[in-house]
Amino acid sequence: MDAIGTENTSKNVDSTHEGNENTSVEIKVLFFARARDVTGLTDMPLVVASGSTAENCLYELMSKFPSLKEISNCMVLALNEEYISESTIVKNGDELAIIPPISGG
Amino acid sequence: MADEGKNLIEILEESYPIDISKYINYVHAPQCGAISTFSGTTRDMFEGKTVLELRYEAYVPMAIRCLKSICSSARSSWILNSIAVAHRLGPVPVGETSVFIAVSSVHRADSLDACKFLIDEIKATVPIWKKEVYSNGEVWKENSEFLERRLELGKDVQENGRACGGSKVKVEARDRKGCCGRKEKVDEGAVDSCTHKE
Numbered sequence: 001m002d003a004i005g006t007e008n009t010s011k012n013v014d015s016t017h018e019g020n021e022n023t024s025v026e027i028k029v030l031f032f033a034r035a036r037d038v039t040g041l042t043d044m045p046l047v048v049a050s051g052s053t054a055e056n057c058l059y060e061l062m063s064k065f066p067s068l069k070e071i072s073n074c075m076v077l078a079l080n081e082e083y084i085s086e087s088t089i090v091k092n093g094d095e096l097a098i099i100p101p102i103s104g105g
Numbered sequence: 106m107a108d109e110g111k112n113l114i115e116i117l118e119e120s121y122p123i124d125i126s127k128y129i130n131y132v133h134a135p136q137c138g139a140i141s142t143f144s145g146t147t148r149d150m151f152e153g154k155t156v157l158e159l160r161y162e163a164y165v166p167m168a169i170r171c172l173k174s175i176c177s178s179a180r181s182s183w184i185l186n187s188i189a190v191a192h193r194l195g196p197v198p199v200g201e202t203s204v205f206i207a208v209s210s211v212h213r214a215d216s217l218d219a220c221k222f223l224i225d226e227i228k229a230t231v232p233i234w235k236k237e238v239y240s241n242g243e244v245w246k247e248n249s250e251f252l253e254r255r256l257e258l259g260k261d262v263q264e265n266g267r268a269c270g271g272s273k274v275k276v277e278a279r280d281r282k283g284c285c286g287r288k289e290k291v292d293e294g295a296v297d298s299c300t301h302k303e
Contacts, residue, residue, distance in 0.1 A: 074252065076258050076259060088259075097232070099232055101251050103248050103251075104232075104234070105204050105233075
């Protein structure tokens with residue numbers, strides 16, 4: 001726990017969040033299908049201020065990858081393998097998945 | 106508990122075709138008078154374009170969780186013995202099975218209705234994606250079932266503790282109408298109207 005906290009603090013130096021440097025959380029973001037195509041990534045770590053919601057994370061991601069906005073009005077989010085609403089608060093170590101429109105079957 | 110029957114849920118990695126008989130054998134039971142199955146097969150055409158191949162991918166651990174949840178929902182709505190669900194990943198050539206469902210029950214109505222519920226829920230809520238590859242391009246497909254349910258997905262977890270398989274109440278209400286049950290809703294269109302006279 002302590003080691004992770006220290007790491008987060010140092011990584012937060014390049015974050016744009018003001019304040020809260022000592023209470024940031026690091027999550028893992030997963031990109032599938034079209035979300036992966038537009039970001040060019042399957043996953044990435046994301047450091048956000050403690051108390052951030054999934055929606056805050058999404059805005060952060062869209063500022064890093066403006067092309068994500070193309071699918072922002074038709075996708076959903078999952079946190080730790082469960083669908084969530086955007087107001088859910090993320091915690092350290094959470095896995096946030098960007099779920100573009102599904103097409104199984 | 107109604108949940109004592111068996112479920113078999115498999116997400117098949119690339120280049121493993123779906124062995125339909127395996128799943129039918131799995132759900133087969135001497136006490137069951139019915140086995141209902143659904144087989145989803147890749148089509149060769151979409152809006153006039155020739156499809157060369159479909160490529161599937163999944164958020165596998167979440168897809169398995171969702172499938173388990175959908176099976177539980179089905180068991181809470183119908184009396185079922187066993188359920189088997191298989192979905193293929195990776196490239197699936199045209200004409201092959203991409204998804205297969207087999208359900209056994211003592212009487213056919215339960216497994217038939219559950220089978221329809223299962224494929225509808227899979228299309229709406231299980232995180233699996235397919236890309237259609239044409240000779241002149243490719244496109245990520247979008248299930249209309251998902252787009253209709255999209256805004257409910259996150260809310261269902263908070264309100265009911267379940268997003269996948271959450272639509273069971275709606276399906277039950279619809280299916281209970283039975284034959285001629287839609288007479289009072291003639292405005293739904295001729296397709297739904299019943300041909301019986303009474």
